[in-house]
Amino acid sequence: MVEKAIFLIFRSKSAPIRLHFRGADIVGSIVERPSGGFQAKVRLKGQPAQFRTFATKAEARRWIAEVETDMKRGAFQRDRSAGMTMGDAIDAWAAAKRDDLKHFDVEEARINRLKRFVIDLGTKAGGQPLRGRIVDIGVSRLDVDHIESLIDGLEEAEYAGRTIAQYLSIIQRSWAKAMRRPAAMCPTRAAQNRPKIAGHRTRRLQDDEEARLLAASSHDFRAVIRFALGTCARQSEIAGLTWRDVDLNRRIATLRDTKNGEPRTLPLSPEMHDLLVSLEGRDRDTPIFGMTPEAIKRRMIRATARAGISDLHFHDLRHEAISRLFEHTDLTDMEIMSISGHKSVQMLRTYTHLRAGRLVERVGGARRGVS
Numbered sequence: 001m002v003e004k005a006i007f008l009i010f011r012s013k014s015a016p017i018r019l020h021f022r023g024a025d026i027v028g029s030i031v032e033r034p035s036g037g038f039q040a041k042v043r044l045k046g047q048p049a050q051f052r053t054f055a056t057k058a059e060a061r062r063w064i065a066e067v068e069t070d071m072k073r074g075a076f077q078r079d080r081s082a083g084m085t086m087g088d089a090i091d092a093w094a095a096a097k098r099d100d101l102k103h104f105d106v107e108e109a110r111i112n113r114l115k116r117f118v119i120d121l122g123t124k125a126g127g128q129p130l131r132g133r134i135v136d137i138g139v140s141r142l143d144v145d146h147i148e149s150l151i152d153g154l155e156e157a158e159y160a161g162r163t164i165a166q167y168l169s170i171i172q173r174s175w176a177k178a179m180r181r182p183a184a185m186c187p188t189r190a191a192q193n194r195p196k197i198a199g200h201r202t203r204r205l206q207d208d209e210e211a212r213l214l215a216a217s218s219h220d221f222r223a224v225i226r227f228a229l230g231t232c233a234r235q236s237e238i239a240g241l242t243w244r245d246v247d248l249n250r251r252i253a254t255l256r257d258t259k260n261g262e263p264r265t266l267p268l269s270p271e272m273h274d275l276l277v278s279l280e281g282r283d284r285d286t287p288i289f290g291m292t293p294e295a296i297k298r299r300m301i302r303a304t305a306r307a308g309i310s311d312l313h314f315h316d317l318r319h320e321a322i323s324r325l326f327e328h329t330d331l332t333d334m335e336i337m338s339i340s341g342h343k344s345v346q347m348l349r350t351y352t353h354l355r356a357g358r359l360v361e362r363v364g365g366a367r368r369g370v371s
Contacts, residue, residue, distance in 0.1 A: 028064040030057060038190070039143065042067045053143045053187045063185070086142060087115060087135030089178035090170060096177070105294045106236075107170075114167050119149040134171075139178045147171070147191045154195075161195035168194075203316040204323065209309050216307035221299045223275060224289050225317065230272040232321040232340045234259060235296045235314050244284040246276060255341075264341045322348070 028042045040060035042050045052063055094111055098104050114135070121130045121137070134150055147168070154164045168188045176183040183189075205213075210229075214222050224238060233241075233255060240257035247253075251268040253276075258264050268276065279288060291299070300314040318340075325336050333345050342348040 028068060030060045030064070032057070040064050050140075052140075052181075052185065053190060059185055084139045084178055085135060086137050086139055086171065086174065087133075089139050089174040090114070090135060093170075093174040093177050105292050106297070109294045110166060111170060114170060117150060117153060119146060119153055121146070121149075139175060142171075142175060142187055144187045144190045144192075147187050151191060151195060164195040201313070201316060201319065203312060203319065205312075205316075205320050209307070209312070212307040213303055213309060213312075217299070217303045220289065220291075221296075221303060223279060224291065224296060224299070225303075226275055227272065227289070228314070228317040229321050229324075230269055230275070231266050232318055232325070233266065234318060236293045238289060239287060239291055239293045239296060241288050242285055243280070243288060246288070248273065248276060248280070258341055260341065260343065262341075264338075266339060
């Protein structure tokens, strides 16, 4: 008969907190890591020890209780993730999501970059630092220290907080699928140096940046930039636009692959109409601009570098386009929403970073679009 568990708690100024749970042949322990999080361990005589890292002590205790219960009933099975690396887990998650994600090429490019990241893995026997790729770490051995080393490396490389969060999300979801555990139990949640996510970007084109960007772009990408500024379309919507979606006689274009899943009809200004006429002549089912969302992103990075423009993303062109509708037209909020595809005025206003000078003119009685 299994004895009732006994709880022993140790604490000292220099040592981490340790909690031990003892049954007849089962020993469970929890160690509070100096860098944050709680590492749980369960060992049954004749069985390999099982380790997990959790954000809270309560989660660690629940996991130990679950494993001990299974061990006592003889229902315990080793993790299916044994021997699986984080690279294997990410590949398995990506394969399952390939058909679910609208623009998997963007996520795939992000995964490929993640696979190249090298982090600190500890120290060798001689005291030299040990480094390796995060994707080579066993899924069951991934811990908070690995995650914090990854975050530190990304921040040193000047990745934005939102971008770092996207990488952590890939790790978290892949880990959860491989371990068959809630994502909340992933070591990513216990990291003490989690990146700070900035608010909505307010980047606008300044001075001669538009002219410089266009001059630094190839002919085909210049058309993409002009279309983005003239329609408020997202890069994925631009990439998915085909000639079948355009009616030049009625001067409208229908975006079918939108962020919220609902088709949206764009009115084409005379400039946008003429732009599309200049490109006409391709197969009706062929994408007009011939670029994937990821290709558009890469082209933007190269163009801004050639133009000497810093911190300008392709999505900022959408911000710019929507703000210009407020600054230079008499369109109502509802009319602008129908063009931008926003579902509420509150969502729309996160993009409308109106220049103070234009607001002064409006307060003074000037109409929109009248200088």
